[in-house]
Amino acid sequence: MPTDAYVGGEPEETDQSVLDSVPISFEMLLLLPSIATLAVLSIIPLVVMIYLSFHEVNFTPVNEVIFLGFGNYTQMAADGNFWNSWRVTLFYVAGSLGLQLGLGILIAVMLHRVSRGENLLTSIIIMPMMIAPVVVGLLWQFLLDPSFGLYTYMLNQVGLFVDQPILANSTSALVSIIIMDTWQWTPLVVLIILARVKSIPQHLYEAASVDGATGITQFRHVTLPLLKPAIAIALLLRSMDLMRYFAKVFITTGGGPSSSTKVIGLYVYERALRFFNLGYGSATGLVLLIVTILMGLMFVETIMGGAGDE
């Protein structure tokens, strides 16, 4: 406490409390449980992961830990499967983000204009978000099944995918998993954008009307600029989630056909937890972490600009 602010007489000598005898501040004491929790859940695993990434660690009868230096990283640089997974992830993240954001903004703006039954519509729209990703994967697997899938049947009726099932083609399989994720997570973007749309003052639109702005012009010059912080938040949340995408691919395609849907999350899982190649798996996981952080920073800085700092 700032004792120099005291202007009265000298305080009488009293017994020091137990807290005074601890060589750290009271604030730091309050923070200690959080720091300890963070250390156990995040910092220690991260340190172990970094340590493992410089070693060869295999759970085989040999079971030795061998220091490799940057060996895992140089192996990774020359690993065609690793780069293929990044290429798939890039397409997947870009496609999903684009679709989810576009649809999310569109649906949110339309919902805002609905005068009756908005709550009911919103409840219906957010339903997919409440389903576990594994269940979504199973559901879509049934819908796309070449023998009895409803969507396959409908597409077959218009002459599509008659000779090759949807999940058997490299391009359509990747598009399918993008659509699966879009179906499930566009509602989250809708919620984020809708909250922001509702906070835009009505008088801005009235002023724009007076200046002769039509619906589309209003959207472009009033709504969209004010949505920027919400868009940045949606992009940040979705991009981080998309980079770690795993369950639906694992259930529906297993990364196939021809590794066309093997996103980087699945690749890391296979190396680390299926083959127990913990060193190499940690190195690939670390690269994934760094890329995710960089991408998040990029979104915050470029799209949110200074708006988020307010």
Add this chain to the structure above:
Amino acid sequence: MSRKTIDRRRFLRATGAAATVTALAGCSGGGGGGGSDGTPPGDDVEAADSIQFITESTAPSEALQSIVGEFTEETGIEVEFTLSPLLNYTEQLANDLTSQSANYDVAYVDPYNIGAPYYTDLEPLNGYIEQNDYDYEDHIEIHRVACSEFEDDGTIRGLPYDCPTILLAYRQDVFDEYGDQATSDLGFEAEPNPDMTWSQYMEVARWITENVPDDMVPYGTGHMAAQHQSLANEFEMIQWSFGGTQLEGFDGKDPILPDDISAGFTDDASMQAAEFYQELVNDVAHPASTTWDWGGVAQAFANGEMAMSPQWHENSGLFADPESSEIADTVRWTLAPSGPAENRNVQAHYGGSSIGINAHTTPEKKKAAWQFIEWTTSEEIQYRLLSEVGGTPTRQSVYDRDDVQAASDQTAGESEYPNVSPPIVEGWDLDNIGQRPHHPDWLQLEQVIYTEGSAMVSGDQPAADTMQACADGFSNIL
């Protein structure tokens, strides 16, 4: 003022001691059992009153769980089951074995996912077998070779427990109606039989697709060719039968590998096998084959989507059940076709598993665990698992029983025991069976096969490039 403080040196000493205690506890296997030289616990050790058993969630294991109360009644030992799908089971058990924490006392031992990489964490059972006069030799030879022993010194790490095997399933109704016409058009016996070759198989499949009406059967053949372990299993069998190999010096027969091994795949026979498989799946088979793993292709066959298909034989019960199959009365089984290899014959693919004891558990638990695995693999229980749920006994004595012999001569639809309707004992003959090697990295090696194989059957990669990519992938891992 006196403060109760702890200096850095004391702190480090204290935490160091705690860490040492923790580490020693970890090494002692959660109760002091430690590793093992395979000597069974002595008479002074009393069997534990409960043990933990982890297994892949297969039909026989689920059935075992349903009757384990009888074991408890007999011995007083409770058995807690953990049933998980293959990959989850592998992860859980591998973690447990390598950490030596002994959460599981008894384990279902998949020879490739668990046995080959972690056999040192499984209790040697030779001493137990000898001490208890266990009739190990009654287990058919292939099981002893394939899923019980992982070293070349005769150490037994698991008792044979169950054995799915890839054979050929086909629809008799299709051949009853169109078989003669196909035979006449093709110039050889069209109905699948042990003498059929893979090239004949492809011709028959193509003929059926082109000539049999879709309302009877749309396609001649279907395959487990998704980017999954199933694709590797099917291709390995074909590769061996063509005379090719995944590892130099390995022929799909003896699972114990020499120390110095190198990647195969680039031999002429493997190239031919790859070209054949690519044409079979890409041009002839049901187009959904590249999306089916072993479960998917089984369900598609049961739905009547194809006339012939390599299948794991334990699906026989599924095909014979009218509630789950549209072709219940019509399914027949035979050995898979043979290849052109002159030096070997492979017409079946081995998929058996054993059951073993965690080497790191306590002597008390080991004693109880032995009683459980001895009971589980006894003739009586194997017979019951066959008759009640469709397990696959590994003991010759079960197949020698009159009712089992009679059932094996019937079709799956008629048979009381659908799992013996396919010619499994013939398939297990060492002259017919093919099996994967006991290599600690086999899971990872096999992934190379099905990843590159998926590109091949999807038409994204030529067969020759696929074999070269497999060779390169193997070399990187080896």
